[in-house]
Amino acid sequence: MAKRTEPYIPGEQVSRQDSIKLNTNENPYPPSPAVITAISKEMERGLQLYPSPTANELCQKIGQVYGLAPEEVFVGNGSDEVLAFSFMAFFEPGKKIRFPSVTYSFYPVYAKLFDIPFEEIPLHEDFSVPIKRFYQSEGGVILPNPNAPTSLYKELDQIEAIIQNNPDQVVIIDEAYIDFASGSAIELVAKYDNLLVIQTTSKSRSLAGLRVGFALGNKTLIDALVRIKDSFNSYTLDRLALVGAKAALEDQVYFKKTTEMIIKTRQKTSDMLTTLGFNILPSQANFLFVTHATVPAEMIYGQLKEAGIIVRHFNKPPIDNYLRITIGTDEQMGKLVEKLKEII
Amino acid sequence: MAKRTEPYIPGEQVSRQDSIKLNTNENPYPPSPAVITAISKEMERGLQLYPSPTANELCQKIGQVYGLAPEEVFVGNGSDEVLAFSFMAFFEPGKKIRFPSVTYSFYPVYAKLFDIPFEEIPLHEDFSVPIKRFYQSEGGVILPNPNAPTSLYKELDQIEAIIQNNPDQVVIIDEAYIDFASGSAIELVAKYDNLLVIQTTSKSRSLAGLRVGFALGNKTLIDALVRIKDSFNSYTLDRLALVGAKAALEDQVYFKKTTEMIIKTRQKTSDMLTTLGFNILPSQANFLFVTHATVPAEMIYGQLKEAGIIVRHFNKPPIDNYLRITIGTDEQMGKLVEKLKEII
Structure with a gap:
């Protein structure tokens, strides 16, 4: 009866209160x-x-x-x-x-x-x-x-x-x-x-x-x-x-301030992940697209998830060994990097 | 380039602050x-x-x-x-x-x-x-x-x-x-x-x-x-x-209270309009669909509009001699009836 469609699947929503949600490219700062x-x-x-x-x-x-x-x-x-x-x-x-x-x-x-x-x-x-x-x-x-x-x-x-x-x-x-x-x-x-x-x-x-x-x-x-x-x-x-x-x-002032904060955090996170052996594409977005030299993306995704840090993994070639990580606050990205140090 | 469509035309929005808007079947009471x-x-x-x-x-x-x-x-x-x-x-x-x-x-x-x-x-x-x-x-x-x-x-x-x-x-x-x-x-x-x-x-x-x-x-x-x-x-x-x-x-209590108020006002308005020579369909909605024995609907619509009372007129047979009037508060409907007395 109904038309054949193949729906889009949005990033998962998490209900765990203490989790760090870096999977749907939301802004870590509240609106103006x-x-x-x-x-x-x-x-x-x-x-x-x-x-x-x-x-x-x-x-x-x-x-x-x-x-x-x-x-x-x-x-x-x-x-x-x-x-x-x-x-x-x-x-x-x-x-x-x-x-x-x-x-x-x-x-x-x-x-x-x-x-x-x-x-x-x-x-x-x-x-x-x-x-x-x-x-x-x-x-x-x-x-x-x-x-x-x-x-x-x-x-x-x-x-x-x-x-x-x-x-x-x-x-x-x-x-x-x-x-x-x-x-x-x-x-x-x-x-x-x-x-x-x-x-x-x-x-x-x-x-x-x-x-x-x-x-x-x-x-x-x-x-x-x-x-x-x-x-x-x-x-x-x-x-x-x-x-x-x-x-x-x-409120262009607030907009510029928060946007610049995210761009700065993006640079800092990128630098830290590079030292951990990640290859990072030169991002101009509020997320990083990364792959690791030795550890498979899917494994990193799973271990981060267990620790309550949600990033996005697309299980589809040619990007199945990549992760998309939303830029959060400096504090959130610090926790991410700490956890990644343990995993790698 | 673009698909051929014939858009729906919603009831007009009014900007006049003192107008009485009875044209889009909105509820006269605020939400719970x-x-x-x-x-x-x-x-x-x-x-x-x-x-x-x-x-x-x-x-x-x-x-x-x-x-x-x-x-x-x-x-x-x-x-x-x-x-x-x-x-x-x-x-x-x-x-x-x-x-x-x-x-x-x-x-x-x-x-x-x-x-x-x-x-x-x-x-x-x-x-x-x-x-x-x-x-x-x-x-x-x-x-x-x-x-x-x-x-x-x-x-x-x-x-x-x-x-x-x-x-x-x-x-x-x-x-x-x-x-x-x-x-x-x-x-x-x-x-x-x-x-x-x-x-x-x-x-x-x-x-x-x-x-x-x-x-x-x-x-x-x-x-x-x-x-x-x-x-x-x-x-x-x-x-x-x-x-x-x-x-x-x-909030079912509030819902029932306001719904009953509208139904009561509908009955009262219907009675008053009947005495003015309107024929009113037996409404089970939050509006009345009415026609007058002698005065054309379009004329009533125009004169009400001049007085800041907006009702809906569909300029299309077989309903072109009818008006759709949203049930407002008792006070709003009182003002409508007063104005209609003048017009008719």
Whole structure:
């Protein structure tokens, strides 16, 4: 009776109170205090009333932060929903889209759900993305930058080359981790009408629990997303998520401070793991993608788990001997390194 | 480039502070105070962490309230999302589904979005649903009870007959307004594996602003919805919506009190409008569907709007001479009646 689908499997949730959760790339710091204030105030205004179906104030705020008009901004219930709507709006059955063979594992799930054929482009041996293989796609391109779970970032001129070489197709750059990297493709939005940039408040804005993602692009692309959304669910963001995300975007000082702390901890952790014999890919995300010279990843994963430290292991070649480790606080990473010293 | 869709158009949102909003069937009373407490507490627990992807605690609570197992409960981002997932899970291209010709106007929107053919069954002249016309459907049935915007309720034995006469198809009973009516089809869930009941916390639980809907049905149906959801968005409900809805469901005393107040106000308003020459359908919802003997609905709508009282007018035969009026507080309805006296 039901459609055949192969669901995405999110990172495991842990209930142990004392565990250190480094498996779903959450921010170790709470959101800006302004978020809590805004939500508390909104609760008094009445949860019995529907939210704004257009989310206009939030779109305006996001546009303001990134130098775009509100009409160039789309918001959704987490970047996962924005991605799902984008697959519905821009990719079609019969036309093959391309994404890397090692990437966010939700892409093939969406493609199967919406009957969109796809080509998984193998990465280079160093896990970098072979840019030219994304030129002249039949049905469009979706590419995370930085890529996950590899943590590798591609310079903007190479992203731009992909956009230029797919003039009649939509190129989606999924920038979930971009605030921990050197430069966003948002600056290309004004230049290319086939570019859609997707971001989220889940990582760098510490709002994984609130489910707010957004897309930036030419008004025509945004209109197409709005049409899909209005044919699916009039109100995808609740009142509290709308004001919470807006408050987070307003507090750029807090955002920059916490982002820089994570980048510093990333460098320190990387240095410490190197001395333990790990090979670490040059991360521009809020996680490290690591492999050890002698000890198998699966064994390390298991022993860390026993000790209450949860990291992510993908049991799938060619990354089955790698671990993805979220950057937590300095203290959490210190405990991780201590435990790894014991294991290795 | 983008798929052809015809979006649903929600009731207008008003920004005028002093206006009386009787156009989107919101509850005039705020949610239970326990909702605010629960959300405030959850905020302290950390919005930087993802919500539960399975929403297990909320499913358990809903199951408990309605005498079902958690495996017989599905939750989503408003009943609109639950409906969208249901169209994806249970209806298929090539097999005609049936719904009433006058009903929730989102159904044809979903059907077009997912390429599902449909047959709109004309209502009887008194706007009641012709039950037998829903027997032996090719692809399934979706029927709101009470129906909207007519406000009319069908007795359970007639709903059961539709379920019995579609043994190989899914029958969805959309019970957005059921708490203002005499009996829910939930009691039939244990008996029929082709029945899915969809409800929402937006109306009777005063949580339109929080976006939490749910479906109740046989485990096989719920599993199918979970598979679609997990192929679309891992976390459809944010942390605050999860705990807020749970708290609302726990406070049955408050729920019963406010629901009864609305039902009483409905009766009083209905009586007053009758004396003004309105014909009112026997409502079992939190709104009235009315027409006036001599004054055209569109004119009444316009004059009420000028006075800051917003009701809903659907400019579409055969209901273009009707107004849908949400039941507000006694005070709001008093002001409505005063204004109507002037107009008529």
